[in-house]
Amino acid sequence: MNKKVIATCLAACFIVAGLSLIPVSGIMAQDNGRPELILNGRSKGPVPFKHQLHQTIVKDCAVCHKDFEKKTGALDEAKNAGTLKAKQVMTKTCIACHKAKKNAGEKSGPTSSCSACHS
Ligand code: HEC
Ligand code: HEC
Ligand code: HEC
Structure with missing residues (x-):
C-alpha cells in the first residue's frame, strides 16, 4: 500500500469512530426532570x-x-x-x-x- 491509501484509510477510521460516538453521547445525556x-x-x-x-x-x-x-x-x-x-x-x-x-x-x-x- 502506498502512503496515500494508508492516509485515506486512517481518515475513514476516524470518521467512523467519530460518528459512532454521536449515539453514545445521546444515550448518556441525563434527564434531570422538572426543576x-x-x-x-x-x-x-x-x-x-x-x-x-x-x-x-x-x-x-x-x-x-x-x-x-x-x-x-x-x-x-x-x-x-x-x-x-x-x-x-x-x-x-x-x-x-x-x-x-x-x-x-x-x-x-x-x-x-x-x-x-x-x-
Ligand atoms: C433530594 C432528593 C432528590 C435528589 C437529590 C434528586 N431527585 Fe429526582 N426526584 C426526587 C423526587 C422526590 C421526585 C418525584 C418522584 C415522584 O413524582 O413521585 C423526583 C423525580 C425525578 C424525575 C422525574 C421528574 C418529573 O419531571 O416528574 C427525574 C427525571 C429525576 N428525578 C432525575 C433526577 C436526577 C438525574 C438527579 C440527580 C442529578 C435527581 N433526580 C436528584 C428527588 C430527588
Ligand atoms: C442530602 C441533603 C438533603 C436532602 C436529602 C433533602 N434536602 Fe431539602 N434542603 C437541603 C438543604 C441544604 C436545604 C437548604 C437550601 C438553601 O436554603 O439554600 C434544603 C431546603 C429545603 C426546603 C426549603 C427550600 C426553600 O427555599 O423553599 C424544603 C421545602 C426542602 N428542602 C424539602 C425537602 C424534601 C421534601 C426532601 C425529600 C424529598 C428534601 N428536602 C431532601 C438538603 C436536603
Ligand atoms: C422536609 C419536608 C417534610 C416535613 C417537615 C414533613 N413532611 Fe410529611 N411528607 C413529606 C414527603 C416528601 C412525603 C411523601 C413521601 C413519603 O411518604 O415519605 C410526606 C408524606 C407524609 C404523609 C403521607 C404518608 C402516606 O404515604 O400515607 C403524612 C401523613 C405526612 N407526611 C405527615 C407529616 C406530619 C404529621 C409532619 C409534621 C410532624 C410532616 N409530615 C412533616 C415531607 C415532609
Whole structure:
C-alpha cells in the first residue's frame, strides 16, 4: 500500500469512530426532570419540592433515588408496590438530611414543622 491509501484509510477510521460516538453521547445525556415538583403527601397534603435546588446541593442523585425511580409518580408507584413505606422518604431522606445539616450548623430545610413542607 502506498502512503496515500494508508492516509485515506486512517481518515475513514476516524470518521467512523467519530460518528459512532454521536449515539453514545445521546444515550448518556441525563434527564434531570422538572426543576420544581409537587410531591404526593397524601392525607397531609401536597409537598412543593425544589428538585433543581436539591440537585445542586446534593449532587449524587442516588441519595434520594436509591428508593424510587427517576420518573413522575415514582413515590406512589413504590409505595403501591410495597417497596417503600409511608413517610419513609420524608423521615429517612428529607428530614434526616435537614437535621444533619442543622446539627452541623449549616443551612437546612424544615426539620419538624409539618406545614413548612405540606401545604
Ligand atoms: C433530594 C432528593 C432528590 C435528589 C437529590 C434528586 N431527585 Fe429526582 N426526584 C426526587 C423526587 C422526590 C421526585 C418525584 C418522584 C415522584 O413524582 O413521585 C423526583 C423525580 C425525578 C424525575 C422525574 C421528574 C418529573 O419531571 O416528574 C427525574 C427525571 C429525576 N428525578 C432525575 C433526577 C436526577 C438525574 C438527579 C440527580 C442529578 C435527581 N433526580 C436528584 C428527588 C430527588
Ligand atoms: C422536609 C419536608 C417534610 C416535613 C417537615 C414533613 N413532611 Fe410529611 N411528607 C413529606 C414527603 C416528601 C412525603 C411523601 C413521601 C413519603 O411518604 O415519605 C410526606 C408524606 C407524609 C404523609 C403521607 C404518608 C402516606 O404515604 O400515607 C403524612 C401523613 C405526612 N407526611 C405527615 C407529616 C406530619 C404529621 C409532619 C409534621 C410532624 C410532616 N409530615 C412533616 C415531607 C415532609
Ligand atoms: C442530602 C441533603 C438533603 C436532602 C436529602 C433533602 N434536602 Fe431539602 N434542603 C437541603 C438543604 C441544604 C436545604 C437548604 C437550601 C438553601 O436554603 O439554600 C434544603 C431546603 C429545603 C426546603 C426549603 C427550600 C426553600 O427555599 O423553599 C424544603 C421545602 C426542602 N428542602 C424539602 C425537602 C424534601 C421534601 C426532601 C425529600 C424529598 C428534601 N428536602 C431532601 C438538603 C436536603
